Amino acid sequence: MAQIYERVALIGLGLIAGSMAHAMKRHGLAAHVAGYARSEETRKAAAEIGFVDSVHATAIEAVKDADLIVLAVPVGAMGAVAEEIGPHLKPGATVTDVGSVKQAVIDAVGPHLPEGVHFVPSHPMAGTEHSGPYSGFATLFENRWWLLTPIEGTDEGAIARLRALYEGFGANVDTMEAGHHDLVLAVVSHTPHLIAYTMVGVADHLRRVSQSEVIKYSATGFRDFTRIAASDPTMWRDVFLTNKDATLDILGRFTEELFVLQRAIRMGDGDHLHEYFTRTRAIRRGIIEAGQDTDAPDFGRTRKG
């Protein structure tokens, strides 16, 4: 594939940035990838793994002469990073971020970027429950959605170039208004994560069922929840704090629905339960047809035994 950026700076070197670096190398999409992370341990790891061409001790050094700057830090840290690097950005450079919340990032980052620098917020809808510099891999974004939430009036050329990079990773790129993005994500990702965290927390607290039994007998349902609940705590804290309104809205609807089902259980209303459970099957079929998942039983999880 053709090179798209001369010099890319990654601010933050965790799962997403690391995977971007691996993918840029594999597909020859950037001539030089510079990296910065706050923790020295992470910087050392990135240098050792070798997915960046240069590692820098400060974000300011890392962004020097960069054509594309990727903010890949927790959403709550984006504003401070933007403030720090703002004065050191090359005119004409593009800044993007990979945060899971978009309006809060636009509000926090936008004001710190100088005139002549293009800001194109984005969100790769891909990830695993692992984090840190060792968790990335080149194929993370293949066949996954990468949403752009550009601000009106942004340079079309800068948007198209960033889109080309993400398509070079194998991602499907789509554009969306930032506020709408945050609501969609509250439904398909943020609230489900909070619920999974909660369920795992309940199991953890429960005294009558020993923790070893919970672990020993974790069946499919709960096992999936624990995987979700093992995700990076800092990233998720920031998601909930910065996508507060949409998350609280969806949570309110969730508890409403849950109480209706709870009442049906208490009253022994089997018809209501059956009808509800039948309806939820349809959305699953839709997801399989849309190619977001495999129909193989148990996710095609590799069997031991």
Next chain:
Amino acid sequence: MAQIYERVALIGLGLIAGSMAHAMKRHGLAAHVAGYARSEETRKAAAEIGFVDSVHATAIEAVKDADLIVLAVPVGAMGAVAEEIGPHLKPGATVTDVGSVKQAVIDAVGPHLPEGVHFVPSHPMAGTEHSGPYSGFATLFENRWWLLTPIEGTDEGAIARLRALYEGFGANVDTMEAGHHDLVLAVVSHTPHLIAYTMVGVADHLRRVSQSEVIKYSATGFRDFTRIAASDPTMWRDVFLTNKDATLDILGRFTEELFVLQRAIRMGDGDHLHEYFTRTRAIRRGIIEAGQDTDAPDFGRTRKG
């Protein structure tokens, strides 16, 4: 492996019974497997797939001369089946069931079984989101737990023989008191399923986010929920109706915890969220160490792309 039962009768021919039949054939654990299902379509399918040696038009015919009778119907249907076959069971035969709730099954089935027939309730902690005669496979139980909840005073030889069958399937067999089983399952399986159903229902109802967007952008969290929520509606209706007390107890704890987290989001209490999310990681590590899941990112789900 050596044959363990001469003649086994499967009442119900869905995912679990089908998988048992496949496993019995593969490992030579039974000389003859007889099958019965209420629906003619299912009986025809079982005969066509060939995982049973004989298919019968009534449960009474199917259990004739059987040494082991497996009740593999939804929990709510167990009592009626037991009443029907009770008078036709061979003296000395063993009856087991594979229901996800145990105390309710004991209460419903026990009274209908004649003296001299051994009742050993059991629960295979294995399954997929698929159901019906075509969904079974021989390795479903390998390395999964199969819990026995025998009633005090049950013949030890009958228990040991059933255990040997399940071990022949590659399952890990454990014994537990029925009421405790139902509480453990409420935590690790029943409540998580109800929550997943609810979250998928919320997404389905939501008007501002179109259903196609929910499907299109279903990220990991929600996608896992939809898989859980695609499970058999009849089976799950019966689980909630028959394990009502434990499910309502755990649901109560869940909403309590959820409200605390919801309040932390509303108040912007990031420390509380971070501390909670950090704690839930430990239980995940425990599950991986206990060998109930793989540490491969994203469950080792086969990547397309």
